[in-house]
Amino acid sequence: MAYVAVKGGSEAIEESIKRLTFERIHTQQVLEIEAIMAGMQGMIDQVMSESSLYSELLAALAIKQAQGNMEEAVFLLRAHRSTLPRNYYTRVIETDNMFVERRISASFKDIPGGQILGASYDYTHRLMDFNLLSESKEAMQKWLLEYEQESQHSSGALTLQSLPKVVAFLQKEGLFPTYEEDQAEPLDVTKRSVQFPTTRSERLQILTRGQTGAVTSLGYAAIRGYGAVHPTVGELRVGKLPLTVAYPMDRTNDEENDLYIGQIKVTEVESFIPITTKNEKNEEEIEFEIGYGICYGQNETKAIAMSILDQALENGNQDYPTHDEEFILMHIDSVESTGFISHLKLPHYVTFQSKLDSVRKIKKGTIQHEK
Amino acid sequence: MKNKTHFALMDEGSKKEIRRATLKAVAIPGYQVPFASREMPIARGWGTGGLQLTLSIIGKEDVLKVIDQGADESVNAVNIKKLVHHTTGVETTTETEDATIIQSRHRIPEVPVTEKQIIVLQVPIPEPLRLVEPSEMKTKQLHGEKEYSGAWLMLFEQIMKYGKTATYADHPVFVHDRYVMAPSPIPRFDNIKMNDSKALILLGAGREKKIYAVPPYTKVTSLAFEDYAMEVESFAGKHCSLCHSTDVFLDELVNEETNVTYYQCNDTSNCLATLNEKEKVVEVGIGNA
Amino acid sequence: MHDKPILHVVNLKKQYGPGCAVCSHNHEVALEKNRCPECGTVFACNDLSFDVYPGEILGVVGESGSGKSTMMKCLYFDEEVSSGEAYISCYEEGETNVFQESSQKLRHIRNTILGMVYQNPVLGLKMDFSSVGNIAEKMIAAGDRNVNRMENRSKVLLEHVHIPIARMKDEPKKFSGGMQQRVQIAKALSNHPPILLLDEVTTGLDLSVQASVLDLIKTIQQELGISMIVVSHDLAVIRMLADRTMVMLDGRIIEQGLTDQILENPQHAYTQQLVYSLI
Numbered sequence: 001m002a003y004v005a006v007k008g009g010s011e012a013i014e015e016s017i018k019r020l021t022f023e024r025i026h027t028q029q030v031l032e033i034e035a036i037m038a039g040m041q042g043m044i045d046q047v048m049s050e051s052s053l054y055s056e057l058l059a060a061l062a063i064k065q066a067q068g069n070m071e072e073a074v075f076l077l078r079a080h081r082s083t084l085p086r087n088y089y090t091r092v093i094e095t096d097n098m099f100v101e102r103r104i105s106a107s108f109k110d111i112p113g114g115q116i117l118g119a120s121y122d123y124t125h126r127l128m129d130f131n132l133l134s135e136s137k138e139a140m141q142k143w144l145l146e147y148e149q150e151s152q153h154s155s156g157a158l159t160l161q162s163l164p165k166v167v168a169f170l171q172k173e174g175l176f177p178t179y180e181e182d183q184a185e186p187l188d189v190t191k192r193s194v195q196f197p198t199t200r201s202e203r204l205q206i207l208t209r210g211q212t213g214a215v216t217s218l219g220y221a222a223i224r225g226y227g228a229v230h231p232t233v234g235e236l237r238v239g240k241l242p243l244t245v246a247y248p249m250d251r252t253n254d255e256e257n258d259l260y261i262g263q264i265k266v267t268e269v270e271s272f273i274p275i276t277t278k279n280e281k282n283e284e285e286i287e288f289e290i291g292y293g294i295c296y297g298q299n300e301t302k303a304i305a306m307s308i309l310d311q312a313l314e315n316g317n318q319d320y321p322t323h324d325e326e327f328i329l330m331h332i333d334s335v336e337s338t339g340f341i342s343h344l345k346l347p348h349y350v351t352f353q354s355k356l357d358s359v360r361k362i363k364k365g366t367i368q369h370e371k
Numbered sequence: 372m373k374n375k376t377h378f379a380l381m382d383e384g385s386k387k388e389i390r391r392a393t394l395k396a397v398a399i400p401g402y403q404v405p406f407a408s409r410e411m412p413i414a415r416g417w418g419t420g421g422l423q424l425t426l427s428i429i430g431k432e433d434v435l436k437v438i439d440q441g442a443d444e445s446v447n448a449v450n451i452k453k454l455v456h457h458t459t460g461v462e463t464t465t466e467t468e469d470a471t472i473i474q475s476r477h478r479i480p481e482v483p484v485t486e487k488q489i490i491v492l493q494v495p496i497p498e499p500l501r502l503v504e505p506s507e508m509k510t511k512q513l514h515g516e517k518e519y520s521g522a523w524l525m526l527f528e529q530i531m532k533y534g535k536t537a538t539y540a541d542h543p544v545f546v547h548d549r550y551v552m553a554p555s556p557i558p559r560f561d562n563i564k565m566n567d568s569k570a571l572i573l574l575g576a577g578r579e580k581k582i583y584a585v586p587p588y589t590k591v592t593s594l595a596f597e598d599y600a601m602e603v604e605s606f607a608g609k610h611c612s613l614c615h616s617t618d619v620f621l622d623e624l625v626n627e628e629t630n631v632t633y634y635q636c637n638d639t640s641n642c643l644a645t646l647n648e649k650e651k652v653v654e655v656g657i658g659n660a
Numbered sequence: 661m662h663d664k665p666i667l668h669v670v671n672l673k674k675q676y677g678p679g680c681a682v683c684s685h686n687h688e689v690a691l692e693k694n695r696c697p698e699c700g701t702v703f704a705c706n707d708l709s710f711d712v713y714p715g716e717i718l719g720v721v722g723e724s725g726s727g728k729s730t731m732m733k734c735l736y737f738d739e740e741v742s743s744g745e746a747y748i749s750c751y752e753e754g755e756t757n758v759f760q761e762s763s764q765k766l767r768h769i770r771n772t773i774l775g776m777v778y779q780n781p782v783l784g785l786k787m788d789f790s791s792v793g794n795i796a797e798k799m800i801a802a803g804d805r806n807v808n809r810m811e812n813r814s815k816v817l818l819e820h821v822h823i824p825i826a827r828m829k830d831e832p833k834k835f836s837g838g839m840q841q842r843v844q845i846a847k848a849l850s851n852h853p854p855i856l857l858l859d860e861v862t863t864g865l866d867l868s869v870q871a872s873v874l875d876l877i878k879t880i881q882q883e884l885g886i887s888m889i890v891v892s893h894d895l896a897v898i899r900m901l902a903d904r905t906m907v908m909l910d911g912r913i914i915e916q917g918l919t920d921q922i923l924e925n926p927q928h929a930y931t932q933q934l935v936y937s938l939i
Contacts, residue, residue, distance in 0.1 A: 009442070009444035009445055009446055009448070009449050010444060010449045012446070013446055013449055013450065075410070075414065078410035079410050079411055079412040081410060082380070082381055082382075082385065082409035082410050082411065083376060083377055083380055083381060083382060084382060085382040085383070085384055086382075086384070188407075189407070190407055190409075191388070191407045192405075192407050193405040193406055193407050193408065193580035193581075195405060196506075196507050196508040196511075197508060278700075326505075326506055326507055326508070330507075335410050335414075335415055336415045336578050338414065338415075339414035339415025339416040339417065339419070339578060340415055340416035340495075340578055341416075342414050342416065342417075343414065343415075343416030343417050343495070346416075346417065346439070346446075346447055346476075347439065347440050347442075347445055347446075347447075348440065348477075349440050349441070349622055349637070350440040350441055350477045350478055350540065350556075350557075350558055350620070350622075350637055351440070351477055351539065351540040351541075351556045351558075353558070353604065353620075353621075353622060353623060353637075354539040354540040354556075354558040354559065354560075354604055355539040355540070356623070357539070357604040357605065358537050358538065358539045359537075361535065361602070361605075362533045362534075362535065362537055365533065365534050365535060512763075515764075516763060516764040516767060517764070518764075518767060518801075520797060520800045520801040523800045523805070524789070524793060524796070524797050524800055527793055527796050527797075527800065527807065527810070528789055528790060528793045530807055531790050531792055531793055531811075531829055532790070532829070596805050596806060596807045597805050597806045597807075598806055598807050598808050599807050
């Protein structure tokens with residue numbers, strides 16, 4: 001009963017919070033926001049993606065305040081998001097126009113525009129680099145200088161161009177069905193709670209907001225045997241997308257007058273997934289469909305897993321939990337799952353007393369019965 | 372960058388949406404109204420449904436009381452009270468009589484509530500049929516068709532197995548003879564207080580994104596068969612070791628030294644009030660002597 | 661059979677697939693068995709019309725895939741019909757096509773007028789609930805809120821179907837196949853339904869167990885005068901139980917009449933084949 005005496009709860013809480021501050025600052029190292037932004041891009045990307053708020057500065061602040069605890073940082077940003085009025089939606093973005101930094105295809109070796117490896121851990125050896133224990137600014141500058149000279153000598157200078165999608169070439173060959181563009185306004189899951197069965201726009205929003213680990217694990221389950229998705233990464237691209245909003249005073253809705261409000265970095269994945277469909281003769285046929293994944297920042301595993309789950313939910317299958325939209329969508333949100341798990345730490349004295357009462361009465365009953 | 376929090380934290384658009392859902396809930400007693408639950412500065416499962424209700428209905432003139440499993444001083448109650456005060460500046464209280472809004476987790480106060488008060492209950496699992504049917508889509512249909520055999524069958528099975536119903540807190544209720552509703556995990560002892568309540572009772576589930584309500588003077592009955600009444604928790608022969616009250620919900624405690632079980636009021640503010648009352652009587656008695 | 665039928669079914673149709681210009685208009689000619697060669701649509705039940713009279717047992721016989729089970733599922737509203745009508749004389753004076761009713765009303769009809777015994781007990785019983793709970797479920801659904809009354813009724817029914825009362829609190833998963841079928845029958849009878857649907861209830865049971873279940877059904881029908889539809893691929897079962905019989909093939913009724921007549925003098929080639937194989 002230590003933490004709910006009749007009185008004294010308030011003081012205990014104050015002391016606990018003080019202790020938390022102490023733990024954060026007692027070594028007297030000021031962790032600069034700039035340092036987090038410069039060196040912790042992976043954390044920033046994950047926090048922005050899970051909290052569905054794109055701001056590197058606020059994400060860095062949340063990471064600092066949460067002492068690097070990711071669920072806590074996401075939580076802070078989500079709570080902050082609730083205080084912000086949402087007045088505009090951006091124009092629809094065509095990801096063909098992405099300023100690509102990285103772009104690979106696992107389906108075709110030779111894709112128009114080429115494979116662009118960009119920055120990735122994929123090709124590194126995961127060996128501890130003990131040199132980083134004592135990194136110097138001089139060494140950094142030296143490395144950078146050499147890198148710059150190298151790139152000047154290399155032949156293919158980087159040109160910013162819009163790269164066509166891999167799927168577009170397949171569509172030309174008739175291997176992918178061409179769908180009519182769906183102009184229906186997406187439902188905003190942050191303004192209206194989802195109702196089952198859901199629409200794809202709702203599913204994609206919840207998946208992209210999902211906790212990285214949860215999305216990854218469930219996507220993994222769906223391809224390992226607790227699901228029936230067999231994907232190939234058709235295209236994975238990482239890069240920046242420009243955002244615009246319609247000029248609020250402009251009644252003509254003319255895109256010429258749009259306002260540019262900044263750019264976001266995203267990871268986008270289109271997985272090619274064979275599925276069985278029925279043709280006009282009601283006979284089964286195999287066709288390819290696209291599983292779609294997109295998230296803020298460079299979160300490649302999450303984006304691929306998302307594309308798997310998108311497809312799994314699109315073709316619901318009673319036999320596997322990973323194809324059940326309620327099972328997936330209701331359990332992958334970081335703030336929701338961590339909140340409910342952590343609430344178990346709250347006092348449950350009344351509920352437990354009620355349980356005890358019930359159990360005792362039943363026991364008494366059976367004993368009397370046996371007599 | 373904006374760095375001052377808005378009155379009652381949420382932007383007005385969000386608060387309006389929650390109030391619209393609340394009005395709908397009041398209009399259809401016991402029906403779970405979906406709403407776009409916002410993330411709060413406290414964790415999901417820690418009362419975000421209740422908090423969003425409180426924040427969306429609170430005005431500058433209100434007086435707030437927050438209790439957690441009966442206690443005003445429980446960590447979470449203190450925390451929520453602090454947050455609301457911090458973002459609104461409204462007065463808080465531990466006296467049930469003084470409060471206009473009472474946010475509570477898992478208890479309804481022992482002191483009878485009035486028409487001027489609103490009780491906001493925090494709800495972990497708003498769906499009373501969840502144990503019978505895991506799918507949200509199906510439970511929604513069952514409510515629509517008023518098909519509650521599943522809930523009744525569960526009680527029937529318990530009677531067959533144990534000779535009595537074996538529910539504990541959150542014993543389902545029937546509201547206005549229409550919807551079966553989860554009263555939130557209040558003890559069975561408190562279910563009775565919901566019937567014909569003078570105060571409006573709002574229930575909010577943040578994580579599950581549902582708001583529902585019991586308007587004042589609404590019929591609320593606990594699910595029970597004709598020949599097996601719902602039994603409330605009994606504290607017969609027991610009393611609060613502090614204020615000696617008998618007809619209240621008691622916490623069971625164990626004296627660490629003597630290992631003897633003793634009891635204390637679960638509603639701490641009512642316990643204090645009773646104690647103060649007794650002291651007054653004693654003082655008056657002494658004064659008269 | 662001068663009475664008004666208790667169940668009157670007209671042109672019950674259940675199709676899987678969209679249908680096309682060929683099969684929607686003139687399927688008499690076009691279908692291969694029950695499937696449209698053009699669009700692949702399967703007509704599981706194709707314009708079934710029949711009556712069931714008070715107190716009689718109507719037998720339905722046919723090979724697997726002939727549409728018998730689909731018809732039963734449609735009659736118990738487990739499956740939605742594609743088109744067709746059904747009238748029940750004790751529901752709104754037999755004036756309302758029940759296939760058009762809301763799901764809430766269908767539930768009411770199922771709970772008060774119909775009883776169903778499935779071939780697979782998993783469909784009809786909650787395997788993890790007590791047997792008495794399983795029987796009570798149907799009474800609860802029909803609005804009973806008295807534990808003692810439901811418990812007593814369950815005991816009577818269990819006795820009736822020869823399940824020892826000592827085992828009434830056991831879950832059906834602990835029972836043999838024959839016992840599970842008997843619990844299903846008890847459950848189906850709990851609300852005194854005027855119509856009972858039995859779908860291949862003895863299939864998969866030992867011969868001796870089969871005989872006892874069939875005996876039970878016959879006794880119940882004689883004692884309670886319930887109208888029944890009994891579906892079986894086994895003509896022997898039909899011969900033992902049914903007053904009248906209809907023969908199904910490829911989603912259609914190809915022959916119907918008094919059971920004796922059909923056995924003595926089968927008209928359709930398929931029925932002849934069935935009858936001769938029985939001898």
